[in-house]
Amino acid sequence: MKSPFSDMITIDKPQELLDIAFKRGSKVEIKFRPRTPDIIKAKKREMARINTVTDNLVKRFTKMIKTFPTFENLHPFYYDLVKTLVDIDEFRKIIASLSSALKILKKIHQEHFNKIKRARDPTVAGDARKAFYGRISSVINRLEEKLDYLREQRNILRKLPSISPEIFTIVVAGYPNVGKSSLVQAISTAKPEISYYPFTTRNLIVGHRILDEDDPIPQKIQILDTPGLLDRPLSRRNNIELKAIVALKHLANVIVFMIDPSETCGYQIANQTHLLKEIRDTFQNIPFIINLNKIDIVQSEQISQVKKEIKEIFPEEELPILETIAVKEEGVEDIYDSAMKYYPNEL
Ligand SMILES: Nc1nc2c(ncn2[C@@H]2O[C@H](COP(=O)(O)OP(=O)(O)O)[C@@H](O)[C@H]2O)c(=O)[nH]1
Ligand SMILES: [Mg+2]
Numbered sequence: 186m187k188s189p190f191s192d193m194i195t196i197d198k199p200q201e202l203l204d205i206a207f208k209r210g211s212k213v214e215i216k217f218r219p220r221t222p223d224i225i226k227a228k229k230r231e232m233a234r235i236n237t238v239t240d241n242l243v244k245r246f247t248k249m250i251k252t253f254p255t256f257e258n259l260h261p262f263y264y265d266l267v268k269t270l271v272d273i274d275e276f277r278k279i280i281a282s283l284s285s286a287l288k289i290l291k292k293i294h295q296e297h298f299n300k301i302k303r304a305r306d307p308t309v310a311g312d313a314r315k316a317f318y319g320r321i322s323s324v325i326n327r328l329e330e331k332l333d334y335l336r337e338q339r340n341i342l343r344k345l346p347s348i349s350p351e352i353f354t355i356v357v358a359g360y361p362n363v364g365k366s367s368l369v370q371a372i373s374t375a376k377p378e379i380s381y382y383p384f385t386t387r388n389l390i391v392g393h394r395i396l397d398e399d400d401p402i403p404q405k406i407q408i409l410d411t412p413g414l415l416d417r418p419l420s421r422r423n424n425i426e427l428k429a430i431v432a433l434k435h436l437a438n439v440i441v442f443m444i445d446p447s448e449t450c451g452y453q454i455a456n457q458t459h460l461l462k463e464i465r466d467t468f469q470n471i472p473f474i475i476n477l478n479k480i481d482i483v484q485s486e487q488i489s490q491v492k493k494e495i496k497e498i499f500p501e502e503e504l505p506i507l508e509t510i511a512v513k514e515e516g517v518e519d520i521y522d523s524a525m526k527y528y529p530n531e532l
Contacts, residue, residue: 187347188347188348189254190343190345193253195339196332197245198332198333199325200326203321205241205245206237206242209237210237213230213233213234215230215233223307224304224305227307227310228301228302228307228310230310232298232302234314235297235298236298238317239290239291239294239321242290242321242325243290243291246290252339253335256276260350260435262348262432263345265431265432266383266432267342267345268428269384269425269428270383271338271341271342276338283331286328289324293320294317294321297314297316297317300316301314344381345381346389346391348380348389348391348407348409350435350436352406353438353527353529354407354408354436355406355407355409355438355440356408356409356411356415356440357369357408357443358414358415358443358460359443359444360416360445360450360451360452360457361412361416361417361450361452363443363445363479364450364479365443367478367512368410368443368509368517368520369392369410372394374393375395377391377393379391382411382429383429384426384429384430385412385413389409389410389411390409391407391409392409393406394521406525409437411433414429414433415464416460418459419460419463419467431467433468434468438527438528439474439527440464440471440473440474441474441524442464442475444457444458444475444491445457445478445479447479447482447483449482454491454494458495458498461498472524472527473504474504474507474523474524476520477492477508478510478511480508480510480516481513481515492506507520
């Protein structure tokens, strides 16, 4: 699984671009028939040099431009995340100015190519090539700030999490220490992978589960543990953080909200149900499952009490409430089965 940005090529500095291109130019070798006049040799050599230099720069620039995906074609999850990180309008302007620099480069090439062609003296041909080098150097050097900007953007975008936005995703939310990681681990077939997510200092944990190992084309789902994202009140987040969190709505097919009725996580039930309400309101159209964990260390009266409180918070809708002992993997398959009720059935 890869993010659309994980294979982006490096953005060179102008001097690096020019050094490589000129080096290629200086290595051009042409074989001449015996007794070829010096003027013909000089012209052919200089033409081949400026062609090589231009080709090299055009290819390199085209690659740099193409390495940035067209934002409109991104999956909405990545598009929303990118918007929190990058000024898309500024970005487009810069890409456009690279494209126009390419056009100028080709024009300068044409002019000097013609000069070399018309030369009647090897020195004139050599001078035309040198003049060409000088002019394109200044065109490319003028792009320095723009290339610096693109390099920074690339470094930011490259860190975006590797998630498959297309596959069925269960997102696990809830306060720290309620048992989210234990649940994700218990449900996943493979060892969860760790991914960076913007605006959190914690890592996103991505577990996978293969639906049927015997299937010739095994179908996978993913289970996300979201430390630092859906584990504290949204009302205390700034706007940008919130946007990065809300981007999860494009990803989540089901949200499992975990509550620790034992309060050994360090958060009171009232705080936990408050977060539950906030997250329910934020992700309104996404199916929701409530998970009471750590029932091994809670009295059954306490569990009934928490269930009653939850029902009072949501008088309009009957959300499923399931109980687990995540560390002992008890009840976790019921969570999985319950989430999979929302899995789109094939024909
Ligand atoms: N007694 C008990 N402890 C649990 C249970 N699930 C998790 N824990 C413990 O609670 C702590 C936090 O669990 P973790 O999965 O890391 O929570 P997270 O911070 O929400 O990811 C760990 O010490 C777990 O061993 C459970 O069902 N019962
Ligand atoms: Mg955890």
